[in-house]
Amino acid sequence: MSFIIYLVGFAFVIGGIAWALVVAKVSASYVMIAVVILIGIGILTGVTRTRTRDKAP
Numbered sequence: 840m841s842f843i844i845y846l847v848g849f850a851f852v853i854g855g856i857a858w859a860l861v862v863a864k865v866s867a868s869y870v871m872i873a874v875v876i877l878i879g880i881g882i883l884t885g886v887t888r889t890r891t892r893d894k895a896p
Contacts, residue, residue, distance in 0.1 A: 842889040849881035 853874055860870045 842885050845885040845889055846881060849877075849885065853877045853881065 856877065857870055857874050860873060861867075
């Protein structure tokens with residue numbers, strides 16, 4: 840559940856960055872490249888921050 844909340848928050852950040860790039864008249868291809876990179880970063884950080892640690896035997 841916390842992973843989904845983390846991704847929703849990160850989606851808002853990505854949307855804001857994409858909107859700012861569009862307003863700054865950056866080419867659409869560069870905006871899409873930035874969005875794809877940010878999605879990858881969001882998934883990687885979301886997994887590492889929300890996964891449960893294995894207990895030592």
